[in-house]
Amino acid sequence: xxxxxxxxxxxxxxxxxxxxxxxxxxxxxxxxxxxxxxxxxxxxxxxxxxxxxxxxxxxxxxxxxxxxxxxxxxxxxxxxxxxxxxxxxxxxxxxxxxxxxxxxxxxxxxxxxxxxxxxxxxxxxxxxxxxxxxxxxxxxxxxxxxxxxxxxxxxxxxxxxxxxxxxxxxxxxxxxxxxxxxxxxxxxxxxxxxxxxxxxxxxxxxxxxxxxxxxxxxxxxxxxxxxxxxxxxxxxxxxxxxxxxxxxxxxxxxxxxxxxxxxxxxxxxxxxxxxxxxxxxxxxxxxxxxxxxxxxxxxxxxxxxxxxxxx
Amino acid sequence: xxxxxxxxxxxxxxxxxxxxxxxxxxxxxxxxxxxxxxxxxxxxxxxxxxxxxxxxxxxxxxxxxxxxxxxxxxxxxxxxxxxxxxxxxxxxxxxxxxxxxxxxxxxxxxxxxxxxxxxxxxxxxxxxxxxxxxxxxxxxxxxxxxxxxxxxxxxxxxxxxxxxxxxxxxxxxxxxxxxxxx
Numbered sequence: 120x121x122x123x124x125x126x127x128x129x130x131x132x133x134x135x136x137x138x139x140x141x142x143x144x145x146x147x148x149x150x151x152x153x154x155x156x157x158x159x160x161x162x163x164x165x166x167x168x169x170x171x172x173x174x175x176x177x178x179x180x181x182x183x184x185x186x187x188x189x190x191x192x193x194x195x196x197x198x199x200x201x202x203x204x205x206x207x208x209x210x211x212x213x214x215x216x217x218x219x220x221x222x223x224x225x226x227x228x229x230x231x232x233x234x235x236x237x238x239x240x241x242x243x244x245x246x247x248x249x250x251x252x253x254x255x256x257x258x259x260x261x262x263x264x265x266x267x268x269x270x271x272x273x274x275x276x277x278x279x280x281x282x283x284x285x286x287x288x289x290x291x292x293x294x295x296x297x298x299x300x301x302x303x304x305x306x307x308x309x310x311x312x313x314x315x316x317x318x319x320x321x322x323x324x325x326x327x328x329x330x331x332x333x334x335x336x337x338x339x340x341x342x343x344x345x346x347x348x349x350x351x352x353x354x355x356x357x358x359x360x361x362x363x364x365x366x367x368x369x370x371x372x373x374x375x376x377x378x379x380x381x382x383x384x385x386x387x388x389x390x391x392x393x394x395x396x397x398x399x400x401x402x403x404x405x406x407x408x409x410x411x412x413x414x415x416x417x418x419x420x421x422x423x424x425x426x427x428x429x430x
Numbered sequence: 431x432x433x434x435x436x437x438x439x440x441x442x443x444x445x446x447x448x449x450x451x452x453x454x455x456x457x458x459x460x461x462x463x464x465x466x467x468x469x470x471x472x473x474x475x476x477x478x479x480x481x482x483x484x485x486x487x488x489x490x491x492x493x494x495x496x497x498x499x500x501x502x503x504x505x506x507x508x509x510x511x512x513x514x515x516x517x518x519x520x521x522x523x524x525x526x527x528x529x530x531x532x533x534x535x536x537x538x539x540x541x542x543x544x545x546x547x548x549x550x551x552x553x554x555x556x557x558x559x560x561x562x563x564x565x566x567x568x569x570x571x572x573x574x575x576x577x578x579x580x581x582x583x584x585x586x587x588x589x590x591x592x593x594x595x596x597x598x599x600x601x602x603x604x605x606x607x608x609x610x611x612x
Binding site: 157178181370418419421427 | 495500502507
């Protein structure tokens, strides 16, 4: 009888009070048990911080058309329009095969280079966790298509196709500290099949660091620095410096504009990280910009029956 | 004496079962649609939590980050720039059914209801009163409603550049199937 009583009274307490607050508590209480922690989003605005890759991928079925420009150095003076008279251009198409795998192809003016990359998300930072990181792997392949006659080859030496090729392995480890501030470190290995001096290493190791500071919801400052552990002694017959770049990201709808200042002439990682000739101290600073425009190619399957027909 | 207590308890218990039954879901759907001559935008959220009691109390909670868009970038902008979902992670509604007497929870059927309460979006709370229907079928009830939300009412800022692409008034559709809580 006592058992019945206690069972009955429990039910009374459980069910008698139904103000909104209690209903809300009921929703919250139940949710905390099953709540899955969310992944952070938008660590960076774009798939690239400045010259190098960021932890961000484009989504599944999204094509990103990128137009990249680097002008000459500011210290070339007014007769060269502070560098605007000459420019390096790269056009690139990046595509998200899945939400964790993206691939890209590009062609840039510098050394008439084709480049290919794949970026794979290995881990994603969880919200409200101090020791949680996003990790991605980037694999790069670079093929120069300059005519063989432009290389300084010893007499009788054959210029093989493989001599044109470089590879990159890179890890991206990023943490979004707050809505406004994110950082990333990038341990990088680049293999050059052919280097123009025996003093230059075929395998270059570098550690990059990059960051973003949001000034408003649509504007952010970015920076990127690559420290080379075993630097080239010279490249393009000039001394080599570590690459340091700063940028401003401006976002408008489907576009991201990145206005940048960098000491790198080239745009691909193998040249930026290993073979940057510019020296910030002597004013070898290039103005440039990246424009990214995304197109959603494949409709998410949740929207198959949508009344919004945009495909 | 003891008998009386038991009877009273059992009676209250019965009454509370009859009047205190609650219905709950965590997989309710809320969609919204913004229509302009330049662009239509649709988003869907299938992770809406809702609870309705037979006393006519209603609570809805929609996690903002669970709204999915047709274009991925829109979703990012929605969270980052418009709804600021890190600051305001959910939208919710707390209210009551005005015409509770016209709903018979123990009889299957469609009931037109009017719901009045407080709607909180983007940290701004407004008093709202919207029509809807409740469909009762056994232990499940389906809550449907369609109403409009003006972005300006909830302090959601739309930059001039995007003003032509985002409607001033967004059509919100609620479709939640709630099951009786045992």
